[in-house]
Amino acid sequence: MMNKLLDVENVSISFIQYTAGLNQRDLKVITDLTLDVSEAEILAVLGSSGSGKSLLAHAIFGILPENANLSGTIKYGGKVLSQKDKEEIRGKDIALIPQSVNFLDPLMKISDQAIGYTENDNEKKEKKIKQRKIFEQYNLGPEVDDMYPFQLSGGMARRVLVSTALLSKPKLVVADEPTPGLDQKTVKETLNHFKKMKEDGVGVLLITHDIHAALEIADRIGIFYAGYVIEIAENKDFSGDGENLLHPYTKALYNALPANGFKLTKGHQPLHGEIPKGCPYYDRCEIRLDKCSEERPQLINLGNKKVRCFKYEDGV
Amino acid sequence: MMKNEKLLKFLGKKLIRFIILIIFVILLSFLLIDLSPINPVKTYVSNMIVSQEQIAALEAYWGVNQPITTKLVNWLGNIIHGDLGTSLIFRMPVVDVIKERFTASLILMLTSWLFSGILGFILGVIAGFKKDTIIDKVIKVYCYILQSAPTFWIALIILMIFAVYLGWFPTGLGVPIGTLSEDVSFLDWLKRLILPMITLSIIGVASIALFTRDKLIEVMNTDYFLFSKARGESGWNLIKRHGIRNILLPAITLQFLGFSELFGGTVLVEQVFTYPGIGQAAVSAGLRSDVPLLLGIVICSTIFVYSGNLIADIVYNFVDPRIKEGEDNG
Numbered sequence: 022m023m024n025k026l027l028d029v030e031n032v033s034i035s036f037i038q039y040t041a042g043l044n045q046r047d048l049k050v051i052t053d054l055t056l057d058v059s060e061a062e063i064l065a066v067l068g069s070s071g072s073g074k075s076l077l078a079h080a081i082f083g084i085l086p087e088n089a090n091l092s093g094t095i096k097y098g099g100k101v102l103s104q105k106d107k108e109e110i111r112g113k114d115i116a117l118i119p120q121s122v123n124f125l126d127p128l129m130k131i132s133d134q135a136i137g138y139t140e141n142d143n144e145k146k147e148k149k150i151k152q153r154k155i156f157e158q159y160n161l162g163p164e165v166d167d168m169y170p171f172q173l174s175g176g177m178a179r180r181v182l183v184s185t186a187l188l189s190k191p192k193l194v195v196a197d198e199p200t201p202g203l204d205q206k207t208v209k210e211t212l213n214h215f216k217k218m219k220e221d222g223v224g225v226l227l228i229t230h231d232i233h234a235a236l237e238i239a240d241r242i243g244i245f246y247a248g249y250v251i252e253i254a255e256n257k258d259f260s261g262d263g264e265n266l267l268h269p270y271t272k273a274l275y276n277a278l279p280a281n282g283f284k285l286t287k288g289h290q291p292l293h294g295e296i297p298k299g300c301p302y303y304d305r306c307e308i309r310l311d312k313c314s315e316e317r318p319q320l321i322n323l324g325n326k327k328v329r330c331f332k333y334e335d336g337v
Numbered sequence: 338m339m340k341n342e343k344l345l346k347f348l349g350k351k352l353i354r355f356i357i358l359i360i361f362v363i364l365l366s367f368l369l370i371d372l373s374p375i376n377p378v379k380t381y382v383s384n385m386i387v388s389q390e391q392i393a394a395l396e397a398y399w400g401v402n403q404p405i406t407t408k409l410v411n412w413l414g415n416i417i418h419g420d421l422g423t424s425l426i427f428r429m430p431v432v433d434v435i436k437e438r439f440t441a442s443l444i445l446m447l448t449s450w451l452f453s454g455i456l457g458f459i460l461g462v463i464a465g466f467k468k469d470t471i472i473d474k475v476i477k478v479y480c481y482i483l484q485s486a487p488t489f490w491i492a493l494i495i496l497m498i499f500a501v502y503l504g505w506f507p508t509g510l511g512v513p514i515g516t517l518s519e520d521v522s523f524l525d526w527l528k529r530l531i532l533p534m535i536t537l538s539i540i541g542v543a544s545i546a547l548f549t550r551d552k553l554i555e556v557m558n559t560d561y562f563l564f565s566k567a568r569g570e571s572g573w574n575l576i577k578r579h580g581i582r583n584i585l586l587p588a589i590t591l592q593f594l595g596f597s598e599l600f601g602g603t604v605l606v607e608q609v610f611t612y613p614g615i616g617q618a619a620v621s622a623g624l625r626s627d628v629p630l631l632l633g634i635v636i637c638s639t640i641f642v643y644s645g646n647l648i649a650d651i652v653y654n655f656v657d658p659r660i661k662e663g664e665d666n667g
Contacts, residue, residue, distance in 0.1 A: 079563075082566070108569075112568040124563070125564070126561045126578075169658050189569075
């Protein structure tokens with residue numbers, strides 16, 4: 022087992038929302054999120070679009086909006102991160118690969134953005150050489166340096182975003198939805214970048230809704246459902262009829278894939294603020310117990326895997 | 338090369354629009370003045386005792402009773418030759434009056450325009466950067482007060498404090514009373530410029546500061562600002578690198594679009610400080626039925642405001658790299 026880099030424990034993120042008049046309510050978007058990433062490992066967090074996965078990335082980097090409440094602990098290298106620590110290590114040890122070209126300053130040339138803030142000309146020159154080298158690796162010619170973000174094609178923008186992350190030689194890369202809206206070839210290319218990072222010993226946290234992308238490169242996959250991590254499974258478990266998968270939702274998800282029978286499960290994910298008192302999957306579960314409607318199951322640790330279901334209280 | 342062509346085409350279009358605009362302004366103001374009870378002959382005669390025949394002779398000489406079309410054609414014919422007529426109250430060519438008055442006003446307007454732009458922008462950036470702190474609240478309250486207070490009232494207060502109570506500056510006029518214009522020193526002139534300039538500046542600060550503040554806060558919430566933070570940039574450097582870069586152009590555009598308000602403000606401020614500028618001339622021309630001067634000032638101010646808007650358009654369309662480079666590629 023490699024060294025653990027990132028440890029996210031029982032993180033919840035909520036927003037204060039005004040309902041009618043001055044009545045407030047605490048809207049939980051992430052209720053209980055636990056996961057960990059080790060060196061040279063790719064962990065995918067798989068959840069549906071709009072489920073609040075991106076907030077996890079923002080929480081790790083300490084860039085949540087002001088009205089967000091964060092609880093639980095985020096550890097890096099075994100040390101609990103305070104907001105100040107996050108500000109210290111972001112952009113150095115940990116790097117973010119954002120969703121789209123909108124995360125680049127529209128009025129700044131690409132190379133200046135990639136280099137970032139520099140104290141003096143010497144530092145700038147040094148970083149410029151580094152930047153050129155990494156851009157070259159990612160097949161970005163010298164003409165890209167002087168372009169503005171709106172001039173980049175989708176694939177180029179993706180490569181720019183990936184290379185900006187690598188400039189500081191990070192140990193952990195958090196990629197937030199890196200594949201949507203890209204053609205097959207570019208998706209494959211992007212995923213190969215992550216594979217290469219893994220080979221270089223970098224830990225990758227891949228936040229995505231693309232199950233194919235996750236299955237293609239991730240070592241382990243965390244399933245995110247209605248604000249909870251309900252299972253962390255190994256990649257090899259997603260095979261056959263899904264008999265090695267533990268949580269009924271994960272099984273249903275796997276069997277809903279076109280290649281595996283296209284079976285649909287009734288119902289939909291509860292919206293934020295409508296999550297039932299007991300197990301979040303209670304309404305749709307086929308193996309539910311009586312206590313599931315009242316009591317929330319905890320995440321059960323099963324070695325490399327984790328699952329949140331009463332069925333596995335006594336092990337698999 | 339491409340870019341120059343684009344710019345020329347753009348300017349050509351603007352020129353045609355400008356000609357249409359000025360024709361309409363001329364027709365409309367000429368018509369309005371003709372319909373108004375203003376009687377230039379009465380003004381000219383003012384308190385002198387003259388006979389009916391003399392008045393009739395004057396009316397015939399000036400063509401008062403001609404149909405409006407004839408008057409208009411006469412007047413337009415003269416304008417094309419650069420002759421705007423003779424001012425009735427200054428008894429000299431309108432062109433000379435406007436030249437002299439407009440120069441004085443232009444200095445006043447441009448200095449306060451620059452000053453208010455720079456000061457407003459700085460205040461806006463500080464307020465946005467320090468959002469929700471005491472500094473932000475102080476700047477906001479200051480701007481709200483300025484924006485809701487009438488211009489002449491602020492001018493009066495400033496006049497009261499600095500000229501009357503403190504006696505630091507003269508209460509008005511372009512030059513000291515009883516001095517020949519040749520003998521007026523630069524310092525005398527500067528002393529009289531400062532108060533109206535400060536008044537116009539602090540009034541102009543409010544809108545640009547509030548706009549800049551809002552824009553900066555907007556930028557601070559964008560994805561690219563967030564990403565720069567995630568990449569380890571922070572504090573003032575972050576504002577400088579990504580904030581100001583993205584709000585400077587809209588702020589400059591707004592400041593150029595503010596030319597019309599600037600002109601309106603100048604009229605009031607010049608009146609309060611009796612500063613001998615175009616605004617004051619406009620007011621006297623209106624009150625004392627000086628038709629040629631009034632029409633001349635209308636044309637002149639149209640050109641001024643239109644140029645402001647034109648510059649704003651040019652800045653917006655040709656300086657922003659997104660539009661500039663996009664046109665080159667496209």
